[in-house]
Structure formats: C-alpha cells, structure tokens
Amino acid sequence: MPLFATLAMLYFAQGLPAGLLGKSMPALARDAGLSPEWIGLLALPALPWALKFIWAPWVDRWGSGGPDHRKRWILACLAGVVAVLAVAAMLPQVWLFGAGFAVLIVMLFLLNLFSATQDIATDGLAARLLTPRLRGLGNSVQVSGYKIGMILGSGALLILVGWLGWQATLFTVIAMLLLVALTAWRFDEPLEPVRPRKPVTLRWWLRQLALFWRRPGLAVWLLILLGYKVGDGFGARMIKPFLVDSHWTLAEIGTLDLVASLVGLAGAGLAGLTMMRLSRRVALFGFAGLQALSFIGWWWVASWGVDA
Numbered sequence: 001m002p003l004f005a006t007l008a009m010l011y012f013a014q015g016l017p018a019g020l021l022g023k024s025m026p027a028l029a030r031d032a033g034l035s036p037e038w039i040g041l042l043a044l045p046a047l048p049w050a051l052k053f054i055w056a057p058w059v060d061r062w063g064s065g066g067p068d069h070r071k072r073w074i075l076a077c078l079a080g081v082v083a084v085l086a087v088a089a090m091l092p093q094v095w096l097f098g099a100g101f102a103v104l105i106v107m108l109f110l111l112n113l114f115s116a117t118q119d120i121a122t123d124g125l126a127a128r129l130l131t132p133r134l135r136g137l138g139n140s141v142q143v144s145g146y147k148i149g150m151i152l153g154s155g156a157l158l159i160l161v162g163w164l165g166w167q168a169t170l171f172t173v174i175a176m177l178l179l180v181a182l183t184a185w186r187f188d189e190p191l192e193p194v195r196p197r198k199p200v201t202l203r204w205w206l207r208q209l210a211l212f213w214r215r216p217g218l219a220v221w222l223l224i225l226l227g228y229k230v231g232d233g234f235g236a237r238m239i240k241p242f243l244v245d246s247h248w249t250l251a252e253i254g255t256l257d258l259v260a261s262l263v264g265l266a267g268a269g270l271a272g273l274t275m276m277r278l279s280r281r282v283a284l285f286g287f288a289g290l291q292a293l294s295f296i297g298w299w300w301v302a303s304w305g306v307d308a
Contacts, residue, residue, distance in 0.1 A: 003129055006187045008145035010074060010122045013180040015149020016173060017081060017115045024157045025108070027240035027253050032097035039241055045108035048116040057205055059120045070121040070128075071189045077118035078181045082174050084111045089170035128192065151261040152176075158254030228288060239298060 029039050059073055084107050088096070096104045126142065153173075160169040212218075243253050274283065 002187060004141050006183055007122070007126055008141050009180045009183045010118070010125075011142045011145035012149040013078060013081070013177055014115050014119050014122070015146040015151075016153040016177065017111045019150035019153025019157065024153065024161075026238070027158055027244055027250060028093070028161065029097050030241035030244040031250055032094060034097050034101070036238065036241055038101065039238070041105065042108070045105055045112050048109070048113040049119075052116040052120055053209075055117070056120045057208070059117060060124055067191060068189045069192055070125045071184060071187065073121035074118050074125075074184050075181060077114040077121070078177060078184065080114035081111060081118075082177050082181075084114070085170050085174050085177070089167045089174070093166035125189065129190070147261070147264070151258060156254065156258060158250045158257065160254075162249060162251035162254065224284070228291075242298070 025042050026039050029042065030036070088104075088107055091100065091103070157169060157173070160172060164172070240253055240257075243256075248256075278286070
C-alpha cells in the first residue's frame with residue numbers, strides 16, 4: 001500500500017539523524033580525541049525534539065486546505081537535512097571534533113530541528129490518512145521504520161566510517177535520504193477538506209498550552225518521564241566513549257551496536273506481548289529496573305577494567 005510504504009520511508013528518514021546524534025557521534029567524538037566533558041554537550045542539539053510542541057500548531061495549519069500541505073513541509077525538511085549533511089561532509093572530521101566543535105553543535109541542532117519538524121508533518125499525515133482499522137498496523141510500520149533508521153544511523157554508520165571514511169559515509173546517508181524524498185514526492189497526498197478553525201495566534205497557543213499542563217496527573221507523569229529519559233540519556237551516551245577508551249575500533253563498536261539494536265527490536269515486540277499480561281505500573285517499574293541493572297553492569301565492567 002503506497003501510504004504504508006511512504007510512512008515507513010519517512011520515519012526511516014527521521015531515525016537516521018536520531019541514531020547519528022544519539023549513538024554514533026559520542027563514539028566518533030571520543031575517537032577523535034574529544035574529552036568526555038565536551039561529549040556531554042552533544043545532547044544539547046536534541047532540544048528541538050523536546051520543544052517541537054511550540055511550533056507544531058503552525059506546521060499543522062500553515063498551508064492547510066491547499067494541495068500537498070504536509071508533503072510540502074516534509075520535502076522542505078528533508079532538503080534541510082540533506083543540506084546540513086552535505087556541509088558536514090565537506091568539512092574535515094578532525095576539525096569538526098576539535099576547533100570547529102561549535103560549528104558541529106550548530107549543524108546538529110539544525111539537523112534535529114528539520115527532523116523534528118518533519119516528524120510533526122509526518123504524524124499529521126498519518127493521523128489524517130490512517131483509518132481506525134489501519135492504525136494498529138500503521139503504528140507498527142512507523143516504529144519499525146524509525147528503528148531501522150536508527151540502526152543504520154548508529155551501528156551501521158560507525159561500520160561505514162571505519163570502512164569508507166567520514167565523507168563517503170555522509171554522502172551515502174544523503175543518497176538514502178534523497179531516495180526517501182523521491183518516495184515522498186511521488187506520493188499523492190489527498191486534498192484536505194477545508195474546515196472552519198480558529199486562527200493560530202499567540203493568545204490561542206498560550207491558552208492551549210495552559211490547558212495541556214493543567215491535565216490531571218500530568219506533573220507526576222512528567223517527573224517519571226524526565227527521570228527515565230535523563231537517566232537513560234546520561235548512561236547510554238557514555239557507553240561508546242568508554243569502549244573507545246578500551247581500544248575498541250569504530251567498526252567493532254558499530255557491530256556491537258547493530259546487534260544490540262536488533263535485540264532491542266525483538267525486545268520491543270516482547271514488551272508489547274508482555275504488556276498484554278502485566279499491569280502498566282508493574283511493566284513501567286519492572287522494565288525501568290532492568291534498564292538500571294544494565295547500567296550497573298556497565299559500571300561493573302568499567303570498574304573491573306580500571307582495576308585491571
């Protein structure tokens with residue numbers, strides 16, 4: 001079905017930069033000699049993903065009612081991602097992870113800004129065109145496409161950098177994104193019916209934001225989500241620099257990440273089946289505990305390596 005194929009490709013395109021930022025960059029930075037303190041700053045460019053609710057109403061409404069409303073947003077964002085990667089490919093890797101680190105942070109921020117905005121438009125397209133009967137399958141396609149993009153943007157990309165070098169690897173990613181753009185361009189987005197809606201003004205946006213934060217129980221969920229994501233981000237981001245310090249090559253780290261990502265895909269499916277038998281509270285705290293145990297394991301490995 002053309003819709004499913006298009007959604008899979010679009011979410012794949014979003015997973016590529018997410019894997020590049022979250023998993024590949026720390027290893028590449030440490031391999032280039034960047035200190036762990038500076039590597040921690042690589043988390044900052046991911047802010048657009050957390051703040052995209054600010055401009056989401058404008059993406060949803062600017063151009064609505066016209067032909068290919070969301071497709072135009074998607075193609076513009078893909079063009080932005082390709083442009084950023086092309087500039088990065090022209091710059092020396094050693095310079096970017098050294099004297100040009102500030103330039104790297106800016107480029108990664110733009111990369112995430114374009115990807116997050118594309119996510120808004122793609123989610124809107126999926127929500128509009130997927131009927132209730134197709135939403136379950138559609139969600140599986142979305143998650144799978146994103147995860148595959150992350151796998152290629154992390155483990156596979158590190159392997160390619162080890163084999164082909166920095167510039168050739170980025171141009172390979174650009175070629176994949178151009179293929180995604182071609183798929184999106186060939187997709188015929190049905191004309192959206194014009195519905196009478198209030199104009200998006202600053203006052204309207206502030207009111208909607210206030211209503212969102214006043215929802216019952218939201219403060220508790222925000223605390224849980226922040227605690228999980230911050231802990232996961234701090235722990236996961238430093239695993240690859242640790243492996244670099246342990247004299248692993250980029251290709252070896254990429255292979256490990258590729259295997260771990262595939263296991264993660266299987267784990268996501270197993271978690272879905274488990275959720276059919278466990279309560280949400282038990283699953284939430286149980287899986288969080290298992291995640292904590294994995295980081296304790298990495299701490300033990302690091303301590304053992306230092307003592308040895």
